[in-house]
Amino acid sequence: MSQYQTDIDAIATLKQKEGSAWDAINPESAARMRAQNRFKTGLDIARYTAAIMRRDMAAYDADPSKYTQSLGCWHGFIGQQKLISIKKHFNSTDRRYLYLSGWMVAALRSEFGPLPDQSMHEKTAVASLIRELYTFLRQADARELGGLFRQLDAAKDDASRAAIQAKIDGFVTHVVPIIADIDAGFGNAEATYLMAKQMIEAGACCIQIENQVSDEKQCGHQDGKVTVPHEDFLAKIRAVRYAFLELGVDDGLIVARTDSLGAGLTKQIAYSREPGDLGDQYNSFLDVEEVTADALANGDVVIKQGGKLVRPKRLPSNLFQFRQGTGEARCVLDCITSLQNGADLLWIETEKPHIAQIGGMVKEIRKVIPNAKLVYNNSPSFNWTLNFRQQVYDAMKEQGKDVSQYDRTQLMSAEYDESELAREADERIRTFQADAAREAGIFHHLITLPTYHTAALSTDNLAKEYFGEQGMLGYVAGVQRKEIRQGIACVKHQNMSGSDIGDDHKEYFSGEAALKAGGVHNTMNQF
Numbered sequence: 001m002s003q004y005q006t007d008i009d010a011i012a013t014l015k016q017k018e019g020s021a022w023d024a025i026n027p028e029s030a031a032r033m034r035a036q037n038r039f040k041t042g043l044d045i046a047r048y049t050a051a052i053m054r055r056d057m058a059a060y061d062a063d064p065s066k067y068t069q070s071l072g073c074w075h076g077f078i079g080q081q082k083l084i085s086i087k088k089h090f091n092s093t094d095r096r097y098l099y100l101s102g103w104m105v106a107a108l109r110s111e112f113g114p115l116p117d118q119s120m121h122e123k124t125a126v127a128s129l130i131r132e133l134y135t136f137l138r139q140a141d142a143r144e145l146g147g148l149f150r151q152l153d154a155a156k157d158d159a160s161r162a163a164i165q166a167k168i169d170g171f172v173t174h175v176v177p178i179i180a181d182i183d184a185g186f187g188n189a190e191a192t193y194l195m196a197k198q199m200i201e202a203g204a205c206c207i208q209i210e211n212q213v214s215d216e217k218q219c220g221h222q223d224g225k226v227t228v229p230h231e232d233f234l235a236k237i238r239a240v241r242y243a244f245l246e247l248g249v250d251d252g253l254i255v256a257r258t259d260s261l262g263a264g265l266t267k268q269i270a271y272s273r274e275p276g277d278l279g280d281q282y283n284s285f286l287d288v289e290e291v292t293a294d295a296l297a298n299g300d301v302v303i304k305q306g307g308k309l310v311r312p313k314r315l316p317s318n319l320f321q322f323r324q325g326t327g328e329a330r331c332v333l334d335c336i337t338s339l340q341n342g343a344d345l346l347w348i349e350t351e352k353p354h355i356a357q358i359g360g361m362v363k364e365i366r367k368v369i370p371n372a373k374l375v376y377n378n379s380p381s382f383n384w385t386l387n388f389r390q391q392v393y394d395a396m397k398e399q400g401k402d403v404s405q406y407d408r409t410q411l412m413s414a415e416y417d418e419s420e421l422a423r424e425a426d427e428r429i430r431t432f433q434a435d436a437a438r439e440a441g442i443f444h445h446l447i448t449l450p451t452y453h454t455a456a457l458s459t460d461n462l463a464k465e466y467f468g469e470q471g472m473l474g475y476v477a478g479v480q481r482k483e484i485r486q487g488i489a490c491v492k493h494q495n496m497s498g499s500d501i502g503d504d505h506k507e508y509f510s511g512e513a514a515l516k517a518g519g520v521h522n523t524m525n526q527f
Contacts, residue, residue: 002169007031029508032149035168036142036501039175042203043247045134049177050205050251056095057344060443061371067437070097070179070446074104074129076136078451083174084140084489093176099446100129100204102181108452119183119214123191127198130180134203139498140174146501179255179375179446180204182240184214189235196243200252207240208255208347208375209233211334213267225263226319229270230278230334234341241342255375256338257347260330265319269303269312280305281333285326287313328357332364339369345443347375352387353432359440366441373443376436380449386412388425396421 011027011034039045059066073079079098086096103117109129110121148168155161180199185192191214196207211233213226237254244252269286272279283303288310291302302311313321322330335346348361358376365372389411397403406421407413416422428435433445465474483491490496506514 002165004031004035004165004168007034024511026508032145032504033508035171036145037138038141038173039134039138042131042134042201043249045175045203046200046205046247046249046252048205049175049203050249050253053097053177053206053253054251057373057443060373060437064438064441065434066095067433067442068095068097068444069433070099070444071450072099072101072104072446072448073133073451074101074108076129076132076134078455079133080136080140080174081490082451083137083176087172087174088487088489091172093172093174097177097179097444097446098133099448100126100133100178100180101448102126102183104449104452105129105181119186123186123195124198126180126182126195127202127204130178130199130202130204133178134175137174137176139501141171142501143495143498144174145171146504149504150500177205178203179206179208179444182207182209184210184212185236185239187214189239192236193239193243196240197247200243200247200249205249206253206255206345208257209236209240210257210259210347210349212259212263225259226265226267227258227260227263227330228266229268229282230337231270232268233334234337237338237342253344254342255345255347256335256343257349258331258334258338259349260334261327261348261350263327264322264324265315266322267319269301269320275306278337283312285322285330287321287323289313328361332361335361335365335372336368339365339372345373345375347377349377353378353382353384353436354387354391355432355436355440358436358442362441372441374441375444375446376440376442378433378445378447380447380453383412384429385425388428389416389421392421392425392428 008027008031011025011030015022015025015027039048053068056066056068060068071082073082082098083093083096086093090096102119105125106115106117106119106121108114109125112121115121145168148164148171152161152164152168155164182192182195182199186195192209199207211227211230213228233256237256240254241252244250244254266282266286270279270282272283274280283305288303288305290308291300291311292309296302296311300311301314302309304310315321331348335348338346346365348358350358358374362372362374390408393403393406393408393411403421406416406419411421433442436442436445462474462478465478466472468474470477480491482488494500503514503516506516
């Protein structure tokens with residue numbers, strides 16, 4: 001028996017118990033509303049989606065071709081439309097998630113207006129966006145199920161009714177995991193714990209946290225990044241884990257992000273008890289010079305390292321500098337340490353999408369943690385075209401091929417678009433995710449800011465046409481006609497906003513007296 005029928009029977013039994021006071025209550029209508037509201041709380045969502053991610057991680061371990069993907073979304077409607085499109089095109093949401101980008105919260109969701117990605121936006125904005133995304137995804141469920149229920153009512157024969165009922169019983173929810181960005185924790189470990197609780201209560205099953213200094217945080221693809229010693233970062237990982245456990249999301253996931261590859265500075269010298277401990281390993285990467293006690297200047301900071309007295313290079317900003325060329329080694333140590341202390345997945349922020357570079361670091365990590373897996377930022381901050389054309393150029397040159405027709409510094413030029421080099425680069429971009437999943441341990445591929453860019457691009461195209469010579473045709477030909485022909489759900493924007501759901505409820509509540517919006521004079525019937 002389906003859950004839908006079980007609910008009908010249970011509510012019918014309850015109705016009978018309540019007697020005549022419930023005569024106007026229709027058990028089937030109540031069961032429909034229950035089906036349209038499968039997830040009652042954010043914690044229900046977090047538990048459900050955490051289990052999905054755990055299963056997907058196990059599937060990836062068995063077969064690296066089963067990697068997962070997501071796109072960053074900055075509004076509930078954007079996330080909703082993404083999942084509606086995924087279901088339309090693929091009849092499944094398997095291995096497809098949502099990503100919540102701190103960059104987009106800062107740039108688009110702060111009451112201060114657009115802000116740089118430096119953790120200056122309101123702390124509550126992240127949890128609010130998680131709640132908003134899941135509100136829109138749950139509404140997408142209600143909308144689609146409402147349509148199926150109306151088809152069920154209109155079915156003319158038992159076979160049609162059975163086919164529609166099967167779709168209802170096998171309904172695939174739009175609710176999928178969100179990987180949510182908590183930046184550097186928005187303060188100390190207690191602040192991180194409180195923030196994580198809000199995010200989990202809103203529905204987040206997976207929280208991504210980075211090892212930058214909270215009050216010095218920079219965007220991952222900008223300069224001036226400052227990392228913290230491992231023990232400081234591990235305290236925040238533990239804070240997030242405690243938040244998951246307190247709220248009963250026992251299999252919640254933590255993504256430990258390291259920015260060490262692009263971070264040449266630290267705010268603190270790590271505390272060390274003995275040679276070779278974690279603090280000593282962190283300090284071993286500092287740019288130091290050996291000194292004697294009589295050579296010290298006023299205010300100098302010195303440490304004992306390898307039996308010698310050394311002075312770390314300190315900048316006027318009071319930050320300490322790491323040695324050049326130590327980024328990859330620091331990333332590897334960061335990743336191993338995070339996994340050994342409660343993280344589930346890794347994020348290595350790189351300066352370019354290069355499989356060999358990423359894979360080289362993962363190989364070192366897997367010498368210690370054999371099943372280490374990455375979440376990877378397929379970032380719009382990379383010039384993908386130029387990067388991959390240069391990679392192909394370098395490979396062709398190494399193979400002894402003639403590259404004299406190409407200028408490596410100008411490979412972005414459209415004059416190369418039809419060249420052999422450009423075609424090979426585009427093919428490498430096309431297969432990058434599958435290749436990196438297989439060769440570099442990347443379990444989850446995401447694009448942080450894609451919908452920010454698509455919104456800007458589509459708005460630019462519409463503005464150029466509508467305010468130019470095309471006038472209204474700019475909208476009709478460029479937007480509405482394409483919506484109709486591509487079957488875009490929001491072409492019926494009244495339906496998308498919940499008008500039909502409201503009509504259903506009016507009928508449940510008021511019966512024949514219901515004043516519905518979706519009658520014959522509704523202009524949405526033109527579509």
